[in-house]
Amino acid sequence: MSKKVYTPIRQGHDETLALTQIPVAELSDRVLVVGDPKRAEKAAGLLNDAMPIAKNREYHSYSGTYNGKKVTVVSHGVGAAGAACCFEELCRGGAKFIVRAGTAGGVQPNVVDGDLLIATGAVRCDGYSELVVPMNYPAVSDLEVTSKLVEKAKDSGLTAHAGLVLTSANFYPSPILGNDQAMWRDAGVMGVEMEVAALLITASIHRVRAGAVLAIDGNPLKDEDETMTSYEPDRDIVAKAVEATLEASLNTLISL
Numbered sequence: 001m002s003k004k005v006y007t008p009i010r011q012g013h014d015e016t017l018a019l020t021q022i023p024v025a026e027l028s029d030r031v032l033v034v035g036d037p038k039r040a041e042k043a044a045g046l047l048n049d050a051m052p053i054a055k056n057r058e059y060h061s062y063s064g065t066y067n068g069k070k071v072t073v074v075s076h077g078v079g080a081a082g083a084a085c086c087f088e089e090l091c092r093g094g095a096k097f098i099v100r101a102g103t104a105g106g107v108q109p110n111v112v113d114g115d116l117l118i119a120t121g122a123v124r125c126d127g128y129s130e131l132v133v134p135m136n137y138p139a140v141s142d143l144e145v146t147s148k149l150v151e152k153a154k155d156s157g158l159t160a161h162a163g164l165v166l167t168s169a170n171f172y173p174s175p176i177l178g179n180d181q182a183m184w185r186d187a188g189v190m191g192v193e194m195e196v197a198a199l200l201i202t203a204s205i206h207r208v209r210a211g212a213v214l215a216i217d218g219n220p221l222k223d224e225d226e227t228m229t230s231y232e233p234d235r236d237i238v239a240k241a242v243e244a245t246l247e248a249s250l251n252t253l254i255s256l
Contacts, residue, residue, distance in 0.1 A: 021056040040075035080126035080198035091206035101245040104191035104214035114237035122197035127169030145211035156244035163190035167197035215241035
C-alpha cells in the first residue's frame with residue numbers, strides 16, 4: 001500500500017485552503033475551533049484587531065491577537081465528517097496547536113449544567129474516524145494541551161472535570177436502536193458530544209497537538225424517555241460556561 005504524507009503548507013504561501021477558504025498566509029499556528037459560526041464571532045470578539053479571513057459554508061474564520069500572540073478562530077459546524085474537513089485543512093495549512101471549545105451533555109450524575117469538561121480522550125463512535133485509521137487506534141488528547149486546559153479552566157471558578165467523552169455520530173437517539181449512553185456512563189465516560197474524536201484522530205495523524213474543553217449544557221440520561229425533548233441549551237448557566245471555555249482555550253493556546 002502506498003503511503004501519502006501531507007507536509008504542512010509553509011506560512012506565507014499564497015494558497016487558499018479548499019473548503020474553509022482560509023488563506024494560508026492568514027492562518028496562525030494556534031487555532032481555536034468551535035461548532036457554531038456565531039460562537040466563532042463571539043470568540044473573535046475576545047481577540048485584539050480581529051479580522052474575518054474567510055467565510056464559506058459553516059466555516060467562518062477570523063485571525064487576531066490575544067495577549068500579543070496571533071490566534072485563528074474557525075467554526076467547524078455540527079458532526080464529525082464536516083468538522084474533519086476543517087481539521088484536515090487546518091493541519092495541512094500549518095496549524096501546530098488546535099483546541100476545540102464546545103458543548104457536551106454530561107452522562108455522569110456529577111457532571112451537571114454549567115460545569116466544564118476537559119477531554120482526555122474520546123470514544124470513537126463518530127462515524128468518520130474508522131475510515132481514516134483502524135478502530136484500535138486511540139483518540140487521545142495531547143498531554144500538555146490537556147494539562148493547560150485543566151489549569152486554565154480552574155481559573156474560571158466553575159467546576160471542571162477531566163475525563164473521557166463519547167463522540168457520537170447522532171444527536172437524536174434512534175427510535176429503533178435506542179440509546180447506548182447508559183452503557184458508556186457505566187464504563188466511566190463523562191460526557192457526550194459530536195466532534196472531539198475526529199479532531200484528536202486528525203491531529204494525531206498530522207502530529208498536531210490538540211485538546212478540547214466543553215461546556216455542559218444538559219444530561220441526556222435525565223430524560224425519562226431519553227429523546228432529548230427537554231434539551232434547552234440557551235440558558236444563562238450554559239452561556240457562562242461557554243464563555244469560560246473560550247477564555248480557557250485562548251489562554252491555553254498562547255501558553256504553548
